[in-house]
Amino acid sequence: MSNINSNTDVNHSNPLLEVRSLKKYFKVGRRQFLKAVDGITFHIYQGETFGLVGESGCGKSTTGRAIARLYSLTGGEILYDGMDISKFKGKAATRYAFDVQMVFQDPYASLDPRMTVESIVAEGMKIHRMYNSEQTRAKVYELLEKVGLNKEHAARFPHEFSGGQRQRIGIARALAVNPKFLVCDEPVSALDVSIQAQIINLLRDLQREFNLTYLFIAHDLSLVKYLSDRIGVMYLGSLLEVAPAEELYKNPLHPYTRALLSAIPVPDPAEESERTRILLQGDVQSPINTPEQCKFYSRCKYAEARCRERIPPLVETTEGHWIACALNKELNTDAYAI
Amino acid sequence: MADFTPIPKNIEESNRSVRVFVSYGKDAWNRLKKNKVAVASLVFIIFVILFGFAGSVFFPNYTKQNLLNTFAPPGSPGAPLGTDELGRDLLSRLVRGTKISISIGLTVATINIIIGSVYGGIAGYFGGAADMIMMRIVDIVISIPEMIILILLLTIISKGMPTLILALCLTGWTGTARLVRGQVLQLREQEYILSARVLGAGKFFIILRHLLPNAIDPIIVRFAMSIPGVIFAEAFLSYIGLGVSIPDASWGNLAQVGSNQFPNYLWLFFMPATLFSLTMLAFNLLGDGLRDALDPKQRW
Numbered sequence: 001m002s003n004i005n006s007n008t009d010v011n012h013s014n015p016l017l018e019v020r021s022l023k024k025y026f027k028v029g030r031r032q033f034l035k036a037v038d039g040i041t042f043h044i045y046q047g048e049t050f051g052l053v054g055e056s057g058c059g060k061s062t063t064g065r066a067i068a069r070l071y072s073l074t075g076g077e078i079l080y081d082g083m084d085i086s087k088f089k090g091k092a093a094t095r096y097a098f099d100v101q102m103v104f105q106d107p108y109a110s111l112d113p114r115m116t117v118e119s120i121v122a123e124g125m126k127i128h129r130m131y132n133s134e135q136t137r138a139k140v141y142e143l144l145e146k147v148g149l150n151k152e153h154a155a156r157f158p159h160e161f162s163g164g165q166r167q168r169i170g171i172a173r174a175l176a177v178n179p180k181f182l183v184c185d186e187p188v189s190a191l192d193v194s195i196q197a198q199i200i201n202l203l204r205d206l207q208r209e210f211n212l213t214y215l216f217i218a219h220d221l222s223l224v225k226y227l228s229d230r231i232g233v234m235y236l237g238s239l240l241e242v243a244p245a246e247e248l249y250k251n252p253l254h255p256y257t258r259a260l261l262s263a264i265p266v267p268d269p270a271e272e273s274e275r276t277r278i279l280l281q282g283d284v285q286s287p288i289n290t291p292e293q294c295k296f297y298s299r300c301k302y303a304e305a306r307c308r309e310r311i312p313p314l315v316e317t318t319e320g321h322w323i324a325c326a327l328n329k330e331l332n333t334d335a336y337a338i
Numbered sequence: 339m340a341d342f343t344p345i346p347k348n349i350e351e352s353n354r355s356v357r358v359f360v361s362y363g364k365d366a367w368n369r370l371k372k373n374k375v376a377v378a379s380l381v382f383i384i385f386v387i388l389f390g391f392a393g394s395v396f397f398p399n400y401t402k403q404n405l406l407n408t409f410a411p412p413g414s415p416g417a418p419l420g421t422d423e424l425g426r427d428l429l430s431r432l433v434r435g436t437k438i439s440i441s442i443g444l445t446v447a448t449i450n451i452i453i454g455s456v457y458g459g460i461a462g463y464f465g466g467a468a469d470m471i472m473m474r475i476v477d478i479v480i481s482i483p484e485m486i487i488l489i490l491l492l493t494i495i496s497k498g499m500p501t502l503i504l505a506l507c508l509t510g511w512t513g514t515a516r517l518v519r520g521q522v523l524q525l526r527e528q529e530y531i532l533s534a535r536v537l538g539a540g541k542f543f544i545i546l547r548h549l550l551p552n553a554i555d556p557i558i559v560r561f562a563m564s565i566p567g568v569i570f571a572e573a574f575l576s577y578i579g580l581g582v583s584i585p586d587a588s589w590g591n592l593a594q595v596g597s598n599q600f601p602n603y604l605w606l607f608f609m610p611a612t613l614f615s616l617t618m619l620a621f622n623l624l625g626d627g628l629r630d631a632l633d634p635k636q637r638w
Binding site: 068069070093094097098099101102104105106109110111112113114115120123124127128155170173174177196 | 515528529530532534535536537538539543547548551552572
């Protein structure tokens with residue numbers, strides 16, 4: 001398996017997290033369900049960065065939040081270290097909270113405006129009574145330095161910081177309980193491009209230093225490519241393709257992934273004007289009561305009758321490259337070339 | 339290049355920020371202190387409270403009649419603010435009236451805020467069917483005209499302080515309930531609450547550490563703003579003879595007694611009416627000042 005972005009020692013024999021046919025429906029009316037996540041399966045190895053991309057409303061954040069135990073599941077299961085996380089109670093739940101933390105999207109809403117940076121970062125340590133107050137303070141200062149702030153910032157309130165600094169505080173808060181796994185829910189999409197790079201590099205450095213495993217949720221494809229070892233592409237609650245980052249960008253198989261990747265602008269203007277983009281027709285359909293068929297059916301140019309038979313499962317076509325498409329291996333043939 | 343001098347070695351030291359730690363409450367207090375109107379109102383309110391409570395120690399004879407000295411003008415010996423039609427000292431009665439009115443105002447406002455906060459907090463935090471049923475009950479309570487409930491209760495049950503407090507509490511909590519429910523509903527989905535949940539915080543911790551501190555500002559403002567409303571309702575009921583009844587005193591029945599003698603013995607009306615009006619004004623201005631001081635977006 002090609003692994004150009006490997007930052008850490010990825011242990012491929014040991015999936016840290018396994019998501020099995022995860023479903024999360026929200027009730028939005030009488031017999032109306034919003035199928036935010038509709039049966040997705042993937043796993044994340046110890047030490048790797050798994051990127052989850054897709055348009056707004058495709059269920060990426062719901063997946064992240066389900067992994068962080070913020071939602072009860074409609075169906076399926078999430079295994080952490082081989083154990084079902086929905087069964088965690090008491091001590092096991094606490095241990096899971098130590099191991100799995102989350103960095104949120106909106107740096108303005110994710111920090112309590114009434115708390116100082118010090119109490120925000122110390123929150124996890126206080127909830128679990130990890131240290132006495134002196135040790136806590138020392139640890140807070142250490143974390144602030146780690147994420148590129150300094151201890152003078154500890155006494156300030158969140159509104160005194162810029163978006164990037166706030167995101168650093170959010171990262172420090174998540175790291176305070178020494179997690180192994182970080183769910184990064186679009187951690188940079190609210191930031192300026194120049195600041196994005198800083199935060200991304202910070203996340204990479206931290207990953208090396210603490211041997212962290214990331215689930216990186218984003219809609220910026222070039223960003224995900226830069227950071228991820230493997231990437232999953234979501235569309236309307238389904239996972240359509242999972243592949244190593246390099247493989248996915250070189251050889252996208254699923255019609256949706258191809259369209260998605262062709263939307264990435266090329267920096268060279270000459271090349272940009274030459275290339276052909278795949279333009280999808282129509283809009284994303286409503287996620288409410290979606291039928292049991294391929295979610296991409298209504299916009300796919302290769303759509304056939306067999307696409308409507310069921311939601312196609314993820315199938316491994318070449319090693320490490322999984323797609324969920326009824327056409328499956330035929331996509332590799334010349335008839336379906338881009 | 340001699341114009342430039344090298345930066346001192348301890349650059350770390352010179353760059354260090356000198357900001358001292360200021361807690362949230364202290365900071366709000368500092369901002370309130372800058373607002374002169376609010377401070378003046380606060381001082382006045384404290385003065386009125388002292389007048390009512392400490393004053394009752396010095397002027398306890400608010401029921402003592404002296405028919406030989408009726409309608410004494412202000413400045414008379416033994417009656418610095420004059421006497422009423424039964425020769426009772428107006429200053430003593432004003433002290434007593436202040437004590438009663440302020441007590442009722444504070445008690446009822448406190449009870450209403452507590453009931454409203456707990457009720458609205460439960461509805462907002464748990465949401466769903468519980469929220470739906472609880473808020474429909476609030477709608478029903480609000481839709482019944484307040485004065486009808488008050489007057490009915492006060493005529494059916496005995497007149498007097500306990501009934502008055504009960505009657506004012508029965509309808510007064512609904513506004514707070516709606517306010518707090520809205521606050522909690524909005525705060526519940528904030529990402530910092532989610533973050534606390536991911537960190538493993540329990541319900542109790544979240545309510546105490548996040549929901550309460552973030553919802554407390556409008557509650558405090560509402561508390562300050564609701565006191566004059568309660569005092570006014572009490573005064574109105576006493577004025578029409580349903581609240582505190584003579585020989586006991588409250589701002590309402592003092593004004594009523596005074597208005598009977600209007601315009602012959604003006605001080606009997608203007609003394610309680612002025613004190614009453616100024617206190618109302620002070621509470622409202624303080625409420626405004628608190629709202630400004632507690633708004634986190636106005637920091638620095």
